[in-house]
Every structure is written in structure tokens, then in C-alpha cells.
Amino acid sequence: MATVDAPLIVTSPPRRRSRRTGRTLRKVGLGLAGIAGFLLTWQLLPTLGIVNPAYFPTATDTIAQLSLMLGDLEFWRNVGRTMTSWAIGLVIATVLAVILGTIIGLVPFLRRATHSTVEFLRPIPSVALIPLAILMYGYQLQAALLIIVFASFWQVFIQVLYGVADVDAVARDTARSFGLSRGSRIVNLVLPTALPYLMTGLRLAATVALILAITAEMFISIPGLGRAIMLARDAGQWTTVYALVIVTGVLGLLINLVFRAIERRSLSWHQSVRGEEVL
């Protein structure tokens, strides 16, 4: 572009950069085109009568309804309620998982003794506990928290367990022969080793906690976005249902982005960006 008159030597870096920006531009453009194509398909399906417009409102109707809701205080309260139970559940699960995971992961005897129990409890789908939660706490926030904590606990716990056990043998022996105390070994050796694992677990747990928070609201009718979806469905307001579904997707996307950013920042010192498991 502007490098036409510049001396030959200088041309190569700008050209490389411009190729890269060209590539990102292309990517962004294609991505936007994809979204536009999706919205167009969505608009056409009910308009052409391929699906019943009563149950499948057009994209424009849904977006109009969404922008209406954005000015509604009750909508924001519902977002707040959902995010509150999400946050409380996530914090409880993370604290429990980090403490238990560190203790069990550091003691080989405990690790062996708990292995079978963990392998049995972990695959239990947390929604199976919904009836139990209703019995124990009734239709209250605690019932939702029980399910959220149970689901997200295992995500963090397993990662911490592996992370704590993953300490490099040479580094551990070095620390021992340098006479580091137990406490400073944990701070300087175990913590940095386990941190990448913890961050992966935290990101997975954050996603799972949102899924379970909304599920609990939908089916234990605890106030929040999930219950708003069910209420709108019962009232036959399908545009509201679709708009709320989009909101939950945006929340999920935001949580994913934020936790990825936190992960990247807190691990900026880490030499290898580990093979990311994406959920």
C-alpha cells in the first residue's frame, strides 16, 4: 500500500504484516458472512412456511423482542439471579476442589484409597440429583447450588489432582536437596505446576456451572433466566423463548471468553501453552 516508494529492504516486514491483516480481515469477513447467512436462513424458514411461524418466529421478530427486553429491569434482574447462583456455586466448588484435590493429590495413600470412589461418583450425571435436591431444600436456591457444586466440583478436582501429582521428579529432588521446607515446596513447586491444570479445570467448571444453573432454574423453578424461559413457553410467547435462548448463549460465550483470557494472563509465564481442551 504505502510501501510503494519505500526502499526495498523495508518492504518485507510491512508486506508480511499486510498479508497477516489481510488474512484476519478475510477471516472476520467470512465469519460475519456466516452469521449473516445463518440469520437469513432463520428469517426465511418461517417466512416461507417451512416451519410453523407460531413456534419458530423469524430472526427479525426475535431480535426486536430481544432489544425490547434489554430495556426491561426484570430481565436484568433475571440475568443477575442466574449469574449470582452461578458465581456462588462456582466459588464453593472451586474452593472445595482445590483444598481436597491438593491434600489427596499430595498423599499417594489417599490418592489410591479414593480412586475407586472418585471414579464412581464423577460420572453420575448431576441432573440425577435434581429430585434429591428438591426433597432436601424445596424450591430454593440451595437446591440449585447443590447441583451446580456437584457438577463443577469434579471438573476442578480432577484437574487439581493430576496437576499436583505432575510435579517434575528432578525439580522435586532438587528442591528437597536444597532443603526447601514443605510450605515453600508447595508454594514454589507444586502451585506453579498445578496452576495450568487448575485454570483448565476452572474454565470447564465455569461453563458447566452455567449449564446447571440454567437447568436448575428451568426445572426446579428458581427465579432466573431458566425459569423465565419456562414461563414464556407456558404462556406461548415463543419470541421471548428464542430471545432468552440467545441471551443464554451470549452469556455462555462471554464466560468462555473471560475465562480463556484469565487463563492466558495467569499463565503468561508458562513456556508452553498446553494443548487446550475446548468445551
Add this chain to the structure above:
Amino acid sequence: MTLYTSTIVTPRPRPRAWAKFGESVAYALGLPIILLTIWGVWSSVSAAPYFPSPVVIFEAFIDTWVGPSFFEDVLPSLGRLAIGIVLAVVLGIAAGTVIGLVRWLRELLEPIFEFFRAVPPPVLIPIVAVLVGANDLMKLVVIVTGAIWPVLLNTIEGVRATDSVMTETARSFALTPSERLRFLVLPAASPRIMTGVRQCLSIALILMVISEMFFSSSGLGYQIVYFQRNYLIAEMWSGIVLLGLIGVLLAVIFGFVERRVLRWYHGIKEVERA
């Protein structure tokens, strides 16, 4: 001297193997037995209404699930779950391979797919229920539409990240496209694909349970909610235990398949670590 060497040379393999076996059994069963005992004693002492003792739950388990109910409720649920998982995995891998190989398609679809993956799958249930109707097909559609995303996106990512040297080698050896797919692209993507499949399994199980709990009049999920609403506490617990067993079974099957599919991969990892 002869006595001395003989004790060392014959290391008595059998008793030691038995001892090792016994030790691992003790480790595997020790904590569960302790926990169940505490639970049993506690439930009989404090008469906690919602936590019947394990013996009662075990009896309820036999009464409830062994018999006709196994064929009427459990097997159909498991069948739907299995079909849903297979469909989600097959469709996810097939579509993911195509999208991962074609660059413009990938860039076109990736943002919208990221959004779909971020939508909590249970919110799809009411929508699918009204579009398809509350029947078996609805449960299948729910499972597939909710569980396909991890497989699809991980496949796209795995296919995209195929080593470029290997791709060029395959090209210069003039592998046909189908050979390239079979021997290069799919194996290279398989670790990522298996990560996606693992997430797909747990989402599928969740969706099976919820769709039966609230939009159905039969199946495992419906039965558990029915027991809870009628205060049949031990029966409800037996249902939860059964779901746990199904989860464990899925995890075991997955572990077995993963070890077979990724044997080469774990081998490489071990060599790298050594």
C-alpha cells in the same frame, strides 16, 4: 548358601501377585465400604427421612429395576442414549472433517458454531419439544443437537492442526484423498476427537435424563421424578444409583475405546516423557 540363593532366585511369583491383587482390591473397596457403613449407621441412628440406609436402597433397587421395568423403562432410555450418542459422534466427525479440510467453510462457520456450543443444551428441550412434539424422536433430536458440538468443534480443530510436513509428505507420495483421510487426517485428529467425544457423552446423558424427567411419561428420568413426587425415597435413590452405574459404564466403555484408538498416541507421550 544354596538355601540362601534358592530363596532369592525363586521369587515366589504367585503369592506376591496375590498379595498385590489383594492390596489393590482392598484399596478399591476400602473407602466405599467405610463410607457405606457410616451412611448405614448414621441413617439408622438419626432416622434421616431423605437418606435411607444403603441396605434399604439396595432392596429397592432390586425390586424396582430387576423385572419388567428394566425392559419398559431402562432399555428404551439406554437405546435412545446409544443412538443419540452414535448419531452425534458420526455426524460430528463427518461434518467436522469436511469443515476442517475446507478453509473458507471453516472460517465461514466457526463463529456461529462457537455460539451454538455456548448455548446451554437444556434450553433447547422446550424448543425441540414444540417443533417435533413430545415423543421419542424429540429426545433423540435433543440429544443430538446438544451433544454434537464438542465433537464437531474438536474435530474441526484437530483436522485443521494436522502437521503440515505430514500433509505435504502425503501429497508428494501421491496418496489418494481417501487414503489421506484414512491414514493421515483422521489419526492426526483422533486425540482431539476423543476429547470431544468424552464431553459429548456426559452432555448426552444429562440431556437424556432431563428430557425424560420433564417431557415424558416413561423412561428412567421420568421414573425418578415420579418416585420423588410420591415420596418413594428409597426407590428414588435406587434410580440415582442406576444413573450413576450407567455413567460409570459409559466411562468404562469410553476408556476402553480410547485406549484402543489412541494407543499410538499414548505410546508417543510416554516416550516423550521418559
